[in-house]
Amino acid sequence: MQIIEVAEKLFSLKGFDGASIRDIAEEAGVNLAMISYYFGSKEKLMEAIFEQRMGQVRMRVESMLKDDSLAPFQKMELLIDENIDRIMQRQQFHKILICEQIINKNPIIIKLVNEQKKKNAEVIGELIKDGQKKGVFKKDIDVVLLLNSFFGTLTQTMISKDYYRNFIKIEFQSDSDFEAYLKKRLSKHLKLVFKAILTYEE
Amino acid sequence: MQIIEVAEKLFSLKGFDGASIRDIAEEAGVNLAMISYYFGSKEKLMEAIFEQRMGQVRMRVESMLKDDSLAPFQKMELLIDENIDRIMQRQQFHKILICEQIINKNPIIIKLVNEQKKKNAEVIGELIKDGQKKGVFKKDIDVVLLLNSFFGTLTQTMISKDYYRNFIKIEFQSDSDFEAYLKKRLSKHLKLVFKAILTYEE
């Protein structure tokens, strides 16, 4: 578990090929051979990270979405905030996730990722259908592009965090202060984008 | 020039650390030592790619933005389509661009990228001010988050292209057919998002 934590950190900093298991073993304070011994190989270690991190998704959301006392917009906003929190808390992993979709395409990982994407599309799809039935959402919504805008905005913001912090001329007392500010802005911004996509008729 | 082309391709497929200069030399049909000979080092080769690709940006746009006969919305739509075209034509480079912002962080490259981001923010910033003066755009627009949504949506769509193609149940006769379809959908989607962000008042 500690190995996974260190590996996640180093993979996110240097990439899969850039981080050596030597580095990982050293920083984790374990024997070099133990990584191959426990995980089988470097590739398998990466897979273990993905299994570990992707298995934790969704719990609170599921039940909430079934709650009929909540309006579709409320559910959508909950979903947005929930995911902003989740991703901002696991930035290292999500950096790896992006890179993994571009390079090193390990089939096992790609499969895991696509399953997750499918689940995401299903959840949001149901929510949209519900909203459409209730007449508050418009017809013809491209779920995938909606999700791409959502996750794309989040990841793009995440990887250019430093640039953004430098751009807005506000001084923050600590990193977590800035992080909190960022989440608030993202929340507002993304809710607006969702609202537009879900209701705006050309 | 041919080396740059091959290197761009392999870097986008395997990442900077994953692509060896051996691979690059072989695929480019040149001697292994030629790469160090021409570019000095692997790092410098990467920098050469960035200088090559980032120097080509914008020309038509500049003049167009100064054209007073165009309404802010028209300009904005032109800008969107222009950038969709540009990025979809240079997908390999933009994949590298994303990874480079996450890992390896060569300072020279980061500097180039940040300068480009600044220019982007300035161009869109002027356009927005113009629209606000003319009363067609709302106040208080976060330029950076707007751009993050734009480029984030594009890159997210690009890296999950295969998933998207599989998801929509349409059969395409060729890759370029799908590519064209994708660009049309993206154009429509992003114009909607921009319109919302630029005009929608909560």
Added chain:
Amino acid sequence: MQIIEVAEKLFSLKGFDGASIRDIAEEAGVNLAMISYYFGSKEKLMEAIFEQRMGQVRMRVESMLKDDSLAPFQKMELLIDENIDRIMQRQQFHKILICEQIINKNPIIIKLVNEQKKKNAEVIGELIKDGQKKGVFKKDIDVVLLLNSFFGTLTQTMISKDYYRNFIKIEFQSDSDFEAYLKKRLSKHLKLVFKAILTYEE
């Protein structure tokens, strides 16, 4: 230890830059990577040789010099023979030592060498003071030039051994016979030189 032995041999034959770790690994019968594995780098291997060889100096001498029953001249002669033996037994190392003082100048090694020189100067300095106090050595002796003559004669003889063997018209039955002859001649010669420097008044 075996690697050090082989490295010493090859460094003395081809020089630091001329001897590749490939050669060393091959001749030592170990894997190429083992040298980096054990020593860290080629430079560190060289440092290891110096630490190994310079740590062994002097032991018998120390006690001998404190022996008050020996006259200064006797001590000096013992010191001369001791050092001739030491250097002739480690000719390979002393060849490296000379080259290292001219080229490559690894600071760690230079430091070790200078410390050794300082110790040598101290030992001989004490001996000289003792002899002066007892009135058998003259005043105003340049310790460093005395040592330079001593070690310079030895090394010069060592590196032009072949020429010397060819010059004197004596046939030797074996290399070790010649070596023994050389040591005897050197001993006589150097004792004469020392005596002159220590007593001869202009």
Added chain:
Amino acid sequence: MQIIEVAEKLFSLKGFDGASIRDIAEEAGVNLAMISYYFGSKEKLMEAIFEQRMGQVRMRVESMLKDDSLAPFQKMELLIDENIDRIMQRQQFHKILICEQIINKNPIIIKLVNEQKKKNAEVIGELIKDGQKKGVFKKDIDVVLLLNSFFGTLTQTMISKDYYRNFIKIEFQSDSDFEAYLKKRLSKHLKLVFKAILTYEE
């Protein structure tokens, strides 16, 4: 000629294997290919240096030694000072000379060096015979060891110059001041050594 000068400098600083013809070409301000073009190869360049530098020896000495009005001791002292000057003026070359006798033993160079040594032995041999005939030098003098002591002292002093300067607690205004001081000390020291070897009976 300029190439030879630069090559001599770099070979003396980094050794034959450590100095690349790239470095030499760059510092000499000539084309990289010109060195192979003019000299044939790196080895031949080294040979050219030796031919250049060893051809210049002896001119004034020859005539002087035939001068019958000079006593053997006077001739000897002239010879000593002459050679101290010569070597101290060509320190770079003599550093190369030492290394070349230890490593990289190019046969052509070794031949040149041995011829020079033979000439040296002849000249000093004649001088000694003359002195013996005149009854001022003793019998049984080992010419080679005498020369070894002479050149050995000089080279040893040369390569540990910095240590010596640091050891004696005298401050020098300039490098050439120290160099002059060194030559004076060496001259006195070596004349004493010679006198002892040539006259001292055990």
Added chain:
DNA sequence: CATGAATGAGTCTTCATTCAT
């Protein structure tokens, strides 16, 4: 069960040299 030692394959880079111009 856990690990220190060892390895072969691979990394990037630099080398002296050559060749067409």
Added chain:
DNA sequence: AATGAATGAAGACTCATTCAT
């Protein structure tokens, strides 16, 4: 006569993995 471009060989070093203990 002189050189820029190009190259094969070799350089030191690091890698993920294995294996005997």
